[in-house]
Amino acid sequence: MIYMKQKFHRIWFGDKKIPHAYEAFWQAWQRQHPSCEFITWTDKDLEKLTISHEKLKSFSSPVSRADLARYEILYQHGGIYIDCDMMPYNHMDLEDITKQLTICNEDGSEEYCSIGFIAAPPGHALFHDLIQHIIHTDIDETKPNITTGPHLFGRYLKKHPHKRLPTAAFYPYQYNQPFSSIFAKNLDSTYGIHVWGGGWLSPEVKKERIIALIKSGDIEEARKLADMLDGIDELKNIIHGIHRHREQTLTSVMAIEQNVNFNDSDAKLFEISKVLHWIFKNHPDKVIWQIGAADGVLVDPIRNVMINANPHALLLEPNPYMFAFLAENYKNNTNTNIIQRAYSLDKQKLTLNAINPQKVKEAGLPGWVLGISSVYNDKNAIGGLGGTDEQTTRKIHTCIEKIEVDVVGFDELLAISNAVPPDVLIIDAEGMDKIIIDDIFAHNCRPMVMHFEIQCMEPGNIQELVATLNDQYFLLQFGNDVSAYRKDVLMEYAKSIYVENGFQTIFQPGINVLNLLQKA
Secondary structure (H helix, E strand, O other): OOOOOOEEEEEOOOOOOOOHHHHHHHHHHHHHOOOOEEEEEOHHHHHHOOOOHHHHHHOOOHHHHHHHHHHHHHHHHOEEEEOOOEEEOOOOOHHHHHOOOEEEOOOOOOOOOOOOEEEEOOOOHHHHHHHHHHHOOOOOOOOHHHHOOHHHHHHHHOOOOOEEEOHHHOOOOOOOOOHHHHHHOOOOOOOEEEOOOOOOOOHHHHHHHHHHHHHHOOOHHHHHHHOOOOOOHHHHHHHHHHHHHHHHHHHHHHHHOOOOOOOHHHHHHHOHHHHHHHHHHHOOOOEEEEEOOOOOOOOOOOHHHHHHHOOEEEEEOOOHHHHHHHHHHOOOOOOEEEEOOEEOOOOOOEEEEEEOHHHHHHHOOOHHHHHOOEOOOOOOHHHOOOOOOHHHHHHHHOOEEEEEEOEEOHHHHHHHOOOOOOOEEEEOOOOOHHHHHHHHHHOOOOOOEEEEEOOOOOHHHHHHHHHHHOOOEEEEEEOOEEEEEEHHHHHHHHHHHHHOOOOOHHHHHHHHHHHHHHHO
C-alpha cells in the first residue's frame, strides 16, 4: 500500500565511519518504506536543534548527546526514530504508528523504557518536557541510562498517554541471548530487530558475553566476538572444539539414523523466512521468482528477505491495481524486475477477476480480499471457498472487474532472468498453483525452495502434487500454505543451525541414540 510520506531518523555522532552492517540496515529500512524520507543526523546538524543546541555542545558523552538530540528531532519533525543497530523485519502501518506517541520496551518493566525505537507526531509535549528537564538540569554524564536515557524517558512517559507495542515488536530477543534465538520464535508481530552486536563492549565484558554465548549453544556469534579479541586462545579453542565435535556427531548420526522427522516444537525454525534468511546470507546470488506477488506487502512470505537481502527477483502480478502498489513498494529494490503479467502455459491472454482496492475499502471488506484476484470463478474465496460466508462472497463480487491481461510463460521468464531459473519459487496464483509447479518441473527446473497455497486446492490435486514432490522435497504445512524444501537444501540448513547455533531439530533422535550408545 502507499502511505503518506513519513520521516525516519537515525543519529551518528563522532568521527568513526558508520559500520557496514548498520548501513545495510538503513538501506533495508529504505526498501521497506520506500516513500519515506530518511535523515541521518550527524555532528554538523546540531545547529538545527535550536532549543537544545547549547546543552548538546556542552555534553562530552556522545550517549547523552544522542539521547537529547533524538528528543528534539522528534519534537521538531515527528516521525520514527530508530537506533542504527535496528534491523527491519515486517512491514508496519506508519500512519497508524505515528498518529500518537508509540514506544516499545526491551522487557516488561514500566520503570524505564527503551529509546531505540520511538514514533510520534511532531510537537508532542513529552519531548518538550524532556528537553526542558535536561537543559535546566546538571546532568551526570557518567550515568546516561539514568539521567538522559531509558530511565528518564520512562519516568516522563508515565505522564503522557501513549501506545506501548509488545516487546517482540522491536526486541524479539534479549541482550543475554544470541541472535539465532529468534529463529525459534514467532516473529509475526515483529517490525524491527534490535541486534545486540556487542562490538562496543569492553574486552572484559566481551569475554563474559562469549562465555554466555557458548553456554547458550551458539558458537557462531561467540566466534565473531572472539575474533575481536587477543589473548583468549583458550576460549577460541573451546569454540573450535565444539564445532569439530558437532560435525563429528552429525557424521555418526547420519550413519545410524536414516529417518528424518520434524517435531512441532521445531516448526518455527523451518518457516520459510528463517530458511531464506540462511540461504541468502550464504548464497546472495540466488534468484527468486514470485508468481502472484499482489502488492508485495499483503501476507507476503518473502517481504523481509526482499528488503534485507535485496536479492535478484522476478515478480509477476497481473492485477493492474496491485501492480501499481507492487512497483511502489519495491521501487528501492535495485535487483528486482516487476512484470505485469499472468503466468500461462500457452500464449493466450487471460480474463482476470481483478479485485479493485477502492471497492474493497468501500465494501468494508478485510485486507486479505485484495490478494484473491484469479482467472477462475470457483477455486478460491471468489467462489465461496476457504470458509468464506455467503454475505462476504456477495460483497467480494461487487469488487470484481473483468480485465483481459497479458501472459508470460517459463521460457520468456527464463530469458528475462538471463537464463537463470528460480532457486526460490513463490506461488500465490489463486487456483493455478499446481499447474504452475507442474510446468516448472516439465522444464526440468527443481527450485531449492517452493511455497504455495493448498487451502482451496482439490484433494485429488493435493495428492498428485504431494506424490510429485515427495521424492525430492520435504513438505511442511503452515496454515493454508506449504513450504517445499529440496532435501539437500534442508539438510544443509539443519546441519548449519545445529553446528553453529546448537539447534538439534531433525537430528535429535539420532543424537539421543548416540548418547545412549556412548553411555552403554
